[in-house]
Amino acid sequence: MARMIPAFMDDHTPPGERDVFNMIASGPDDWAVLHSLDLAPWNRGLRTELDFVVIIPDTGILCIEVKSHENITFDGNRWLPETISRSPFKQASDGRHTFYRRLTDLAPEMKRVPVVHCCIFPRSPFDFGRNLSVQPWELMDSRAFRSFKNGASLCKDLKLRTQQSIDTDTSIQPLRSKLSPFQIEKVLKSCLPIQKIRPTGRDEIERRQKQMEQLLLDQQKPILQLASLNKRLIVTGGAGTGKTLIAMEVARRAAERGYRTALLCYNHLVGDWMSQQISRIVPSVPNLVTGRAIQVMARMAGLEIPKKPCREFWETTLPEQLEDRITDPEFRAAASFDYLVIDEAQDLLARPRLWSCLSQFLTGGTERGALAVFGDFQNQVLTNQGVMNKNLLRLDGLVKTSRWQLTENCRNYKIVGDTAVKLSGLGRNVYDGYMRNGGSLENYNIAFFEDERAQLDQIARWLKEFKTQGYKPSEITVLSFRSDEASAAGRLRGEGFKILPAWSAGDTVKYSSVHSFKGMENKAIILTDVAPSDREFDRHMFYTGMTRATESVRVLCDRNCQDILLNWLTEGNNA
Numbered sequence: 001m002a003r004m005i006p007a008f009m010d011d012h013t014p015p016g017e018r019d020v021f022n023m024i025a026s027g028p029d030d031w032a033v034l035h036s037l038d039l040a041p042w043n044r045g046l047r048t049e050l051d052f053v054v055i056i057p058d059t060g061i062l063c064i065e066v067k068s069h070e071n072i073t074f075d076g077n078r079w080l081p082e083t084i085s086r087s088p089f090k091q092a093s094d095g096r097h098t099f100y101r102r103l104t105d106l107a108p109e110m111k112r113v114p115v116v117h118c119c120i121f122p123r124s125p126f127d128f129g130r131n132l133s134v135q136p137w138e139l140m141d142s143r144a145f146r147s148f149k150n151g152a153s154l155c156k157d158l159k160l161r162t163q164q165s166i167d168t169d170t171s172i173q174p175l176r177s178k179l180s181p182f183q184i185e186k187v188l189k190s191c192l193p194i195q196k197i198r199p200t201g202r203d204e205i206e207r208r209q210k211q212m213e214q215l216l217l218d219q220q221k222p223i224l225q226l227a228s229l230n231k232r233l234i235v236t237g238g239a240g241t242g243k244t245l246i247a248m249e250v251a252r253r254a255a256e257r258g259y260r261t262a263l264l265c266y267n268h269l270v271g272d273w274m275s276q277q278i279s280r281i282v283p284s285v286p287n288l289v290t291g292r293a294i295q296v297m298a299r300m301a302g303l304e305i306p307k308k309p310c311r312e313f314w315e316t317t318l319p320e321q322l323e324d325r326i327t328d329p330e331f332r333a334a335a336s337f338d339y340l341v342i343d344e345a346q347d348l349l350a351r352p353r354l355w356s357c358l359s360q361f362l363t364g365g366t367e368r369g370a371l372a373v374f375g376d377f378q379n380q381v382l383t384n385q386g387v388m389n390k391n392l393l394r395l396d397g398l399v400k401t402s403r404w405q406l407t408e409n410c411r412n413y414k415i416v417g418d419t420a421v422k423l424s425g426l427g428r429n430v431y432d433g434y435m436r437n438g439g440s441l442e443n444y445n446i447a448f449f450e451d452e453r454a455q456l457d458q459i460a461r462w463l464k465e466f467k468t469q470g471y472k473p474s475e476i477t478v479l480s481f482r483s484d485e486a487s488a489a490g491r492l493r494g495e496g497f498k499i500l501p502a503w504s505a506g507d508t509v510k511y512s513s514v515h516s517f518k519g520m521e522n523k524a525i526i527l528t529d530v531a532p533s534d535r536e537f538d539r540h541m542f543y544t545g546m547t548r549a550t551e552s553v554r555v556l557c558d559r560n561c562q563d564i565l566l567n568w569l570t571e572g573n574n575a
Contacts, residue, residue, distance in 0.1 A: 026151025237406025413439020
């Protein structure tokens with residue numbers, strides 16, 4: 001995705017500019033696009049604007065004038081409609097020359113960077129007439145604009161037009177070498193004072209959050225309709241496809257229809273988060289029970305959970321006590337649910353004793369009762385994969401169960417999701433596409449550390465960087481490929497950093513293991529303690545960890561493992 005600056009359009013953006021913005025946003029990761037520049041301060045206060053400045057690193061800079069009108073004509077003397085008071089091509093040309101002149105004043109080394117212009121009429125056809133000295137590549141009308149199936153094909157055409165303009169203008173020399181990230185940043189910083197829309201970092205973060213929430217609502221609609229028509233539903237989808245929020249809405253609607261409903265999962269953090277969200281619903285829905293499945297069952301059965309339960313308690317002792325308790329018909333009648341909604345269901349389906357116990361809490365059991373099951377059944381590495389598949393098949397066995405597959409990622413930017421899939425070795429079929437526009441190289445980075453001190457110092461630098469960009473401390477999570485006790489974040493905490501375990505209250509930076517944070521999300525994620533090897537290394541944790549980020553992700557890897565990591569990235573590119 002191209003880096004759009006700003007990353008969103010305001011409410012006053014003309015419709016044609018919106019069309020162009022949405023298409024260009026799907027451009028190459030190394031493109032940078034400035035939207036809405038007021039060049040008057042650079043041109044003696046005269047009305048001079050550029051709708052888009054597109055930095056194409058291996059070609060040059062393209063200045064674009066967009067007209068949103070639906071029927072643009074030129075009769076040889078004047079433009080119609082009459083609201084077009086100047087030639088769009090003259091506007092684009094003037095803007096381009098003003099931009100180039102001022103840019104080279106501020107940064108003389110940019111004199112050899114080609115700067116050209118074009119016009120786009122995304123909503124109007126246009127035929128060249130008399131008294132109009134314009135080259136074909138200087139205009140893209142609605143017929144050309146609408147012929148592109150996606151943003152990538154549009155950007156390919158824009159690059160071709162840019163090159164044609166350079167090749168035919170004897171006053172312009174082709175770019176000698178690709179613009180570096182440093183040079184691109186210099187161009188962008190030069191333009192900030194004249195950018196009409198100049199939000200703070202915090203403004204952009206909040207606007208992107210609202211856009212993502214709208215995408216999630218759009219993703220929910222067909223599944224909510226399917227759930228209302230079918231009492232049994234299985235929804236599968238990769239990380240970031242919106243399963244948890246859809247599960248919560250399905251459960252809420254079932255409870256509002258009068259069903260005694262349970263919304264359950266296996267993960268502790270996800271269970272607590274869902275409970276908090278459901279508790280905020282007004283009016284409240286007392287017939288909706290939410291939380292971690294094993295804790296909900298224990299509480300209903302009156303079983304005491306130790307303050308620091310060990311793994312054996314969760315996997316053996318508690319299931320045995322539950323099995324004994326649910327043999328009581330009176331208890332089963334009082335504890336049963338009319339409707340069961342399971343999130344991250346693969347974790348429960350892979351634990352046969354827990355799944356069997358849970359079945360007893362649903363009227364009709366999991367093979368006949370009313371339920372909605374949500375999970376990532378294809379991209380998970382589970383110890384009991386065969387058991388999970390068997391239990392999943394049994395859900396289809398006795399009573400007709402409807403299925404829906406979520407294939408579009410609505411949480412991550414493409415650069416984050418694609419990199420997660422590559423590093424995990426999952427192949428290319430996890431997602432059909434990404435619903436979010438934007439995202440660029442700034443949203444993802446990998447660094448390598450020589451020793452433990454270097455890793456801790458880099459974490460501290462990234463925490464400072466994120467806060468400078470406008471992220472609140474609570475919007476940053478540090479994840480580890482190790483346990484909490486052995487993690488780099490835990491050691492940072494020991495040195496006095498204000499960082500707490502993910503299950504703690506408080507508006508501060510949190511940390512967790514990758515496994516424990518599965519099913520959760522946060523805006524900025526730092527992955528630490530990464531030391532891949534060719535043997536006994538769970539690459540799948542890249543998929544789980546990186547896809548937690550709704551905005552940016554950083555990865556810290558042991559320098560000794562650099563070649564392995566880079567080979568995996570190359571392997572993903574060549575697959």
